[in-house]
Amino acid sequence: MPVVKTARRVAVALAVSIAVALLLLPLYSSPASVLLLRAITIGLAAAAVFSFFEVWPRRLPRGIDRWIFQVVAVGVLMPLTVFAMHRLVTPAGARAFFQDHDWMLIWVAAVLVAPWTAVATVVCQKDAVARAQTLTFALERSELERRALDARVHLLQVQVAPHFLFNTLANVQALVDAGSPHAPTVLRSLTAYLRAAVPLLHEPAATIERELQLVRPYLELMQMRMPDRLQYAITADPSALKVRCPPSTLLTLVENAVRHGIDPSEEGGRIDVDIARRGERCLVRVADTGAGLRHAANGLGSGLTTLRERLQLIFGDAAHLRLAPNDPHGALVEIEMPAHT
Numbered sequence: 001m002p003v004v005k006t007a008r009r010v011a012v013a014l015a016v017s018i019a020v021a022l023l024l025l026p027l028y029s030s031p032a033s034v035l036l037l038r039a040i041t042i043g044l045a046a047a048a049v050f051s052f053f054e055v056w057p058r059r060l061p062r063g064i065d066r067w068i069f070q071v072v073a074v075g076v077l078m079p080l081t082v083f084a085m086h087r088l089v090t091p092a093g094a095r096a097f098f099q100d101h102d103w104m105l106i107w108v109a110a111v112l113v114a115p116w117t118a119v120a121t122v123v124c125q126k127d128a129v130a131r132a133q134t135l136t137f138a139l140e141r142s143e144l145e146r147r148a149l150d151a152r153v154h155l156l157q158v159q160v161a162p163h164f165l166f167n168t169l170a171n172v173q174a175l176v177d178a179g180s181p182h183a184p185t186v187l188r189s190l191t192a193y194l195r196a197a198v199p200l201l202h203e204p205a206a207t208i209e210r211e212l213q214l215v216r217p218y219l220e221l222m223q224m225r226m227p228d229r230l231q232y233a234i235t236a237d238p239s240a241l242k243v244r245c246p247p248s249t250l251l252t253l254v255e256n257a258v259r260h261g262i263d264p265s266e267e268g269g270r271i272d273v274d275i276a277r278r279g280e281r282c283l284v285r286v287a288d289t290g291a292g293l294r295h296a297a298n299g300l301g302s303g304l305t306t307l308r309e310r311l312q313l314i315f316g317d318a319a320h321l322r323l324a325p326n327d328p329h330g331a332l333v334e335i336e337m338p339a340h341t
Helices: 003-027 032-055 066-089 101-177 183-201 208-225 249-262 301-318
Strands: 230-236 269-278 281-288 320-325 331-338
Touching (some): 003 032, 003 101, 032 101, 066 101, 183 208, 208 249, 208 269, 249 269, 249 281, 301 331
Parallel strands (some): 230 269
């Protein structure tokens, strides 16, 4: 039995014994020290009996609960223990047990108090076990929820990589199909870029600084593909560079602006990336002057929808993704999220 559990039972036995002795003291004819010694001895004996039958026998007959066995054992053995103590300490020729007023008081107290104390101990034990099980189940459920969340985030994150790669390769293929003399240069740049960028797509978390390492080469590639139709500018608050975010957050916004804003527009347009930190919040804005929200009825599109889900899973209601028109034309996507570092 654990030391803490044993110490707790001894403390309870001593407390109950002293309380019973104080209650019996006005009715007791012998000295108070004798009453206290006898009460404490019986209380400790009750605790010993309760603990002994908690582990012995190892198996009980079917249908008999262990706690019932313990309570019955205490209820039966405590009166016998009082009788045995009387035989040991009472000299020959003294009054018989049932004629001794003091011993009868202790005997009645043992019959009445010991079993109920055992019942109270069982109830407290069961309550403690129930609380421990509840806490264990809560911890297990929390761990399972965390694993499910990690799996969901990983699934959404994995979906981003092929989405980005296929779109980029499609852009390069269009350049090759058009017979552009810049195609070999673009392809070499793309190969070098992907060699550095793809490992970043599988990291569990990223920072704004790492995101910019993806976005700048991507925009350079897109500008090489359509030099007369794409202009861009990136402004980042230095205090926001270490802010953590889901991988490919900024890349998804910029790719969405290229694919749905600049590409469909005959005149092309400009993409402005602005990242600012405002206290404990980080604001990411990607605005383009392209085709605008002509296809707003189709919703956010797969890229932004997946990004919104990832933000929701990681930050909950603390993060927001908003899509709005960019006057006089184009689209604006904003992400507001906690500035965790």
